[in-house]
Amino acid sequence: MQKTLRYNFRLKPSPQQELKLVEFGSYARGLWNFLLSENQRQYEADKTFSFYNEMASKIKEIKKLPEFSWVKAFDSGAAQQVARDLDTALKNGTSKKSRQHFPKFKVSYRVKKQHNDSYRSVNNNNCIRVENGTITLPKVGAVPIVLHRKLVSSIKTATVQYRHGKWEVSLTQEVMCDEAKKVLKSIAGYDINSKQTVVGSNRLTVDNPKYLKQAKQKLTRLQRQLSRKKKGSARWKKTKSRLNNLHGSIARKRMDFAHKTAHRIANESDIVVFEDLNVAGMQKFNGRMIADNIMGLISDLAKYKIELRGGIHHEIGRFERTTGVCSHCGQHHRLTLKDRHFTCISCGTFSDRDYSSAIAVQRIGELNLMAGGIVARVSQSPSTQQKSGIKTKVFALVAKLSVGSEEKEKAA
Numbered sequence: 001m002q003k004t005l006r007y008n009f010r011l012k013p014s015p016q017q018e019l020k021l022v023e024f025g026s027y028a029r030g031l032w033n034f035l036l037s038e039n040q041r042q043y044e045a046d047k048t049f050s051f052y053n054e055m056a057s058k059i060k061e062i063k064k065l066p067e068f069s070w071v072k073a074f075d076s077g078a079a080q081q082v083a084r085d086l087d088t089a090l091k092n093g094t095s096k097k098s099r100q101h102f103p104k105f106k107v108s109y110r111v112k113k114q115h116n117d118s119y120r121s122v123n124n125n126n127c128i129r130v131e132n133g134t135i136t137l138p139k140v141g142a143v144p145i146v147l148h149r150k151l152v153s154s155i156k157t158a159t160v161q162y163r164h165g166k167w168e169v170s171l172t173q174e175v176m177c178d179e180a181k182k183v184l185k186s187i188a189g190y191d192i193n194s195k196q197t198v199v200g201s202n203r204l205t206v207d208n209p210k211y212l213k214q215a216k217q218k219l220t221r222l223q224r225q226l227s228r229k230k231k232g233s234a235r236w237k238k239t240k241s242r243l244n245n246l247h248g249s250i251a252r253k254r255m256d257f258a259h260k261t262a263h264r265i266a267n268e269s270d271i272v273v274f275e276d277l278n279v280a281g282m283q284k285f286n287g288r289m290i291a292d293n294i295m296g297l298i299s300d301l302a303k304y305k306i307e308l309r310g311g312i313h314h315e316i317g318r319f320e321r322t323t324g325v326c327s328h329c330g331q332h333h334r335l336t337l338k339d340r341h342f343t344c345i346s347c348g349t350f351s352d353r354d355y356s357s358a359i360a361v362q363r364i365g366e367l368n369l370m371a372g373g374i375v376a377r378v379s380q381s382p383s384t385q386q387k388s389g390i391k392t393k394v395f396a397l398v399a400k401l402s403v404g405s406e407e408k409e410k411a412a
């Protein structure tokens with residue numbers, strides 16, 4: 001099975017190249033807005049939309065017109081990608097199944113006060129390539145790139161964008177997954193507590209780093225400072241750009257932490273179970289603690305990392321009870337946020353709150369996977385268990401997992 005992974009790299013364009021990238025971003029936005037307005041007009045006339053093929057031929061047509069000479073200057077592959085994206089957005093926006101809104105017009109950076117246009121080029125006939133510390137982009141040329149890691153395979157697409165005051169390119173690459181493991185030797189469930197510590201049923205615990213909390217305090221301070229300044233003034237702009245840079249640094253640190261944690265989790269066991277974290281629901285009783293849903297991100301990242309290794313990632317339903325479940329007998333207890341430990345009213349086992357919920361997550365996941373006919377328990381001879389000293393659970397893969405190969409996963 002193949003997976004499309006995305007890796008982000010920093011770009012260091014020269015001043016001329018930078019102008020070109022800004023220009024291309026605005027072309028992509030202009031083209032999107034033009035195609036969308038054409039579609040709206042068409043819909044008012046005959047209640048139909050033009051989809052990718054019609055839009056692509058329309059792009060070819062307008063290129064000939066003098067007022068659309070800028071489309072000629074734009075990378076033609078990237079122009080088609082705009083049509084592709086609008087096609088998807090129109091289909092999602094009009095389908096009853098999808099909850100996405102109807103596509104909107106894109107606003108220029110002059111209105112938003114900071115530009116974050118982006119455009120996506122496609123690698124046709126090796127027109128995008130990385131060599132000698134540069135990446136060659138169609139109609140832009142060789143732009144210096146910071147290759148903090150090796151490319152895993154050939155590049156499919158390159159998305160250029162300006163974010164948080166820095167240029168970056170996001171390269172999609174196809175990666176082959178390992179064959180699905182027939183024998184799955186370990187299972188672990190993970191939970192996150194109110195202090196943002198990740199706790200595993202295998203006793204793996206990862207604390208949410210302090211620097212994230214510190215940076216967030218700094219963020220609130222800057223936001224307060226900004227609110228006191230006159231919008232659009234020199235001081236306002238200065239604070240705004242500091243705020244923007246801080247947002248960028250927090251986003252990168254958070255991503256880095258999530259990747260490292262997900263990596264450890266994926267290395268630890270063959271089957272990994274998480275809770276499906278409904279952010280909106282969690283926020284209600286936990287306040288802003290869960291607001292940035294780092295566990296959801298860790299679960300997403302762990303998913304592709306585990307699947308690359310041929311293991312199984314499973315999410316249990318958000319309504320399953322996991323807090324206050326005795327890890328010994330399964331008795332439910334009502335706990336307040338303060339209760340860090342509890343003694344089972346049924347069997348008297350003294351349990352750690354976080355550890356017992358991780359166990360509960362694991363158990364529910366195990367039952368789900370077996371009930372769904374995906375795995376089956378394999379009985380191990382007691383002697384092997386005694387030898388290893390630890391009680392391990394072994395499963396055999398029963399069903400073929402249906403994981404979409406076209407699924408796009410995020411990697412940095």
Ligand SMILES: [Zn+2]
Nearest residue numbers: 326329344347
């Ligand atoms: Zn009990």
